[in-house]
Amino acid sequence: MKQDNAMTTPFVDQYDGLKxxxxxxxxxxxxxxxDRALDSFAEAGLPTQRRESWKYTNLRGLKQLELTxxxxxxxxxxxxxxxxxxxxxxxxxxxxxxxGFRSDLSDLAGLPEGVTLGSVAELAExxxxxxxxxxxxxxxxxxxxxxxxxxxxxxxxxxxQLEAGRKLDKTLEVIHVNSAENGVFAHNARNLISxxxxxxxTILEHHIGLNGAAYYINAANDVTLAEGxxxxxxxxxxxxxxxxxxSTMNGQLAGGSFYDGFTLSIGAGLSRNETSMxxxxxxxxCHLNGGYLMRDKQHCDTTTVVDHLSPQTSCREVFKGVLDxxxxxxxxxxxVVHPQAQQTDGxxxxxxxxxxxxxxxxxxxxxxIYADDVKCSxxxxxGEVDHDALxxxxxxxxxxxxxxxxLIQAFLAExxxxxxxxxxxxxxxNKISDWLAI
Amino acid sequence: xxxxxxxxxxVEGKAxxxxxxxxxxxxxxxxxxxxxxxxxxxxxxxxxxxxxYDVTEGEVLYRGKNILDMDPEERAGEGVFLxxxxxxxxxxVTNTTFMKEALNSVRKYRGEDELDAMQFMKxxxxxxxxxxxxxxxxxxxxxxxxxxGEKKRNDILQMAILEPSLAILDETDSxxxxxxxxxxADGVNLLRSPENATLVITHYQRLLDYIVPDxxxxxxxxxxxxxxDKSLAQELEKKGYxxxxxxxx
Ligand SMILES: Nc1ncnc2c1ncn2[C@@H]1O[C@H](COP(=O)(O)OP(=O)(O)OP(=O)(O)O)[C@@H](O)[C@H]1O
Ligand SMILES: [Mg+2]
Numbered sequence: 001m002k003q004d005n006a007m008t009t010p011f012v013d014q015y016d017g018l019k020x021x022x023x024x025x026x027x028x029x030x031x032x033x034x035d036r037a038l039d040s041f042a043e044a045g046l047p048t049q050r051r052e053s054w055k056y057t058n059l060r061g062l063k064q065l066e067l068t069x070x071x072x073x074x075x076x077x078x079x080x081x082x083x084x085x086x087x088x089x090x091x092x093x094x095x096x097x098x099x100g101f102r103s104d105l106s107d108l109a110g111l112p113e114g115v116t117l118g119s120v121a122e123l124a125e126x127x128x129x130x131x132x133x134x135x136x137x138x139x140x141x142x143x144x145x146x147x148x149x150x151x152x153x154x155x156x157x158x159x160x161q162l163e164a165g166r167k168l169d170k171t172l173e174v175i176h177v178n179s180a181e182n183g184v185f186a187h188n189a190r191n192l193i194s195x196x197x198x199x200x201x202t203i204l205e206h207h208i209g210l211n212g213a214a215y216y217i218n219a220a221n222d223v224t225l226a227e228g229x230x231x232x233x234x235x236x237x238x239x240x241x242x243x244x245x246x247s248t249m250n251g252q253l254a255g256g257s258f259y260d261g262f263t264l265s266i267g268a269g270l271s272r273n274e275t276s277m278x279x280x281x282x283x284x285x286c287h288l289n290g291g292y293l294m295r296d297k298q299h300c301d302t303t304t305v306v307d308h309l310s311p312q313t314s315c316r317e318v319f320k321g322v323l324d325x326x327x328x329x330x331x332x333x334x335x336v337v338h339p340q341a342q343q344t345d346g347x348x349x350x351x352x353x354x355x356x357x358x359x360x361x362x363x364x365x366x367x368x369i370y371a372d373d374v375k376c377s378x379x380x381x382x383g384e385v386d387h388d389a390l391x392x393x394x395x396x397x398x399x400x401x402x403x404x405x406x407l408i409q410a411f412l413a414e415x416x417x418x419x420x421x422x423x424x425x426x427x428x429x430n431k432i433s434d435w436l437a438i
Numbered sequence: 439x440x441x442x443x444x445x446x447x448x449v450e451g452k453a454x455x456x457x458x459x460x461x462x463x464x465x466x467x468x469x470x471x472x473x474x475x476x477x478x479x480x481x482x483x484x485x486x487x488x489x490x491y492d493v494t495e496g497e498v499l500y501r502g503k504n505i506l507d508m509d510p511e512e513r514a515g516e517g518v519f520l521x522x523x524x525x526x527x528x529x530x531v532t533n534t535t536f537m538k539e540a541l542n543s544v545r546k547y548r549g550e551d552e553l554d555a556m557q558f559m560k561x562x563x564x565x566x567x568x569x570x571x572x573x574x575x576x577x578x579x580x581x582x583x584x585x586x587g588e589k590k591r592n593d594i595l596q597m598a599i600l601e602p603s604l605a606i607l608d609e610t611d612s613x614x615x616x617x618x619x620x621x622x623a624d625g626v627n628l629l630r631s632p633e634n635a636t637l638v639i640t641h642y643q644r645l646l647d648y649i650v651p652d653x654x655x656x657x658x659x660x661x662x663x664x665x666x667d668k669s670l671a672q673e674l675e676k677k678g679y680x681x682x683x684x685x686x687x
Contacts, residue, residue, distance in 0.1 A: 386526075388526045389526050389527075389528050391488050391489070391510060391526075392522065392525070392526040392528065393528070393536070393540075394487075394509065394510040394511045394514070395486050395487070395488075395510045395511075395513075395514055395519075395520055396514055396536070396537075396540035396543075396544075396596060396600065397511050397514035397515060397540045397541075397543035397544035397547065397600065398511060398539055398540060398543050399509075399511050399543065400509065400511070402539065402543070403511075406531055406535075406536070406539065407528070407531070409530070409531075410528065410529060410530025410531045410579075411530065413530045414529075414530060
């Protein structure tokens with residue numbers, strides 16, 4: 001793949017200068033890992049639209065950010081309270097501000113035995129073998145330049161590891177607060193999540209941009225679920241309106257494990273949320289659901305790849321998009337059923353409401369089926385708010401705006417209802433109402 | 439209270455209403471009958487403000503105000519209510535949410551205080567009781583999976599809650615069993631007062647046994663071709679519309 005130098009070199013050129021200050025510099029394996037990742041990133045380059053899976057999303061805007069060495073160095077900002085979505089004490093809380101862990105804002109009191117939870121940077125110091133093993137679990141980034149970029153420059157992120165049979169007794173709220181009040185910056189959050197046999201956790205992850213200034217977040221998430229483990233992973237991407245947010249998740253799901261994912265994207269000028277799940281043994285289940293609500297000239301790309309590598313695995317995807325003004329949505333959903341993966345159950349749905357003539361959706365479902373005994377379906381639709389329903393509501397006195405809002409809310413509620421932790425439905429429904437109220 | 443003067447309306451360039459004159463005084467019940475496709479629903483839609491109709495001539499005054507320039511929600515606020523020939527299904531919105539928003543919107547328009555959840559539940563319990571409608575319908579999504587008759591009852595419940603001064607019923611009686619028919623009649627009769635009026639569009643005499651009209655009009659090919667008292671309805675039931683369809687052409 002030919003690289004686009006103008007976008008790639010600002011990162012590559014700064015690597016040597018920044019390297020000594022990156023966490024884990026004293027660890028030979030870490031440095032070797034970063035060096036290899038940088039080489040691979042330099043060779044592949046920042047993804048461009050020439051790459052098939054990036055056909056509809058263009059990172060050229062990053063050029064305007066002029067990411068200097070200073071921009072790639074953490075800039076602490078003054079914040080004395082994290083904007084939490086859950087009542088104090090009802091959840092464990094891990095807070096990152098401009099990419100750096102803030103223990104003073106976090107709340108890890110009363111963690112059960114067998115749970116390791118904290119900052120990747122801190123744990124790389126205190127328990128390097130643990131971090132090494134977690135990073136090694138997903139060494140094969142199968143041609144993901146953004147993950148390579150992340151590995152080369154990562155500084156911090158969430159580490160959650162549960163021993164066999166452990167259950168995180170409260171929801172874990174992970175808050176990533178970003179503010180460009182001290183100038184443009186970029187950071188590469190790396191989140192490592194590994195649940196051993198039969199363990200269970202619920203994460204509510206919230207990305208918030210505090211003001212309109214531009215910044216770039218390139219997150220990578222490594223998720224490993226062992227036999228029978230359950231991870232409920234719910235995310236809200238509400239970055240600042242000029243931010244660029246790319247997130248890549250690589251997951252490995254063992255037999256009988258269950259990943260229940262929901263991502264609500266409302267922020268960032270440009271965002272891409274890519275999820276790649278490998279279902280490696282019978283009974284592995286994966287739910288990738290979400291909603292994207294965009295206005296003005298926002299762009300939101302949802303890309304999923306689910307690999308069914310074993311018989312009797314299942315995935316279910318329900319995404320709902322609402323696109324206003326001149327915003328643009330991209331949905332690429334690939335389901336690959338490998339030859340050995342008989343009795344696969346795959347279901348994918350992407351439904352979009354276009355609120356204007358100038359909003360646009362590019363949808364590309366892809367089913368690649370190499371086994372014969374499978375049940376796979378996909379559906380895509382894009383349309384306007386139902387005219388008859390709108391008149392019905394207005395004829396009962398609702399204003400056009402509230403009638404529309406009610407219909408949009410109802411449209412999105414279908415995807416929110418997929419969230420298996422019902423206690424968290426309101427968090428998402430409230431975010432949606434907030435978005436509609438603007 | 440409702441004055442329709444020489445109303446002409448087109449749909450996609452085709453003339454559907456071709457000069458309607460109709461005056462309804464407070465306290466009156468009017469029935470409109472007429473063959474399929476004669477423009478009955480179109481008239482109801484134009485009065486309630488559905489888009490897609492081009493009014494090319496004439497006016498509609500409601501309590502002296504020209505309502506043709508008003509949004510549908512303003513007309514609802516003014517007291518106009520349409521029970522739909524085909525009530526719309528709205529997945530994901532519960533009846534309770536919908537009716538509460540509707541009532542509060544209308545109350546706000548009328549300068550009344552909005553009701554909180556408790557006050558609203560009190561209103562809705564009272565109305566369902568008066569109409570003999572089961573509360574099960576309230577938790578369900580608006581009209582989704584409702585039988586034809588349940589949808590019509592649901593519209594009548596909305597009407598009872600919004601307390602309009604002009605209720606227009608577009609074939610609300612079609613496909614109803616006797617009990618449901620009584621619910622509809624109860625709903626209308628509950629609202630009857632010297633200040634309120636009702637316009638009933640129907641194909642059948644049997645509803646008019648329960649809601650007795652002061653006037654019956656025959657609409658054919660976009661015009662009112664005959665008006666009379668309740669005996670006209672009985673006559674139509676016997677003779678059909680052949681006479682009028684020829685006449686209007
Ligand atoms: N959106 C539309 N586009 C084209 N033609 C329309 C539209 N709406 C109504 N019409 C036509 O206008 C005429 C009147 O329709 P309308 O629904 O008012 O009749 P109706 O008297 O209510 O009939 P019915 O007794 O069957 O309910 C019909 O010929 C119908 O096909
Ligand atoms: Mg009709």
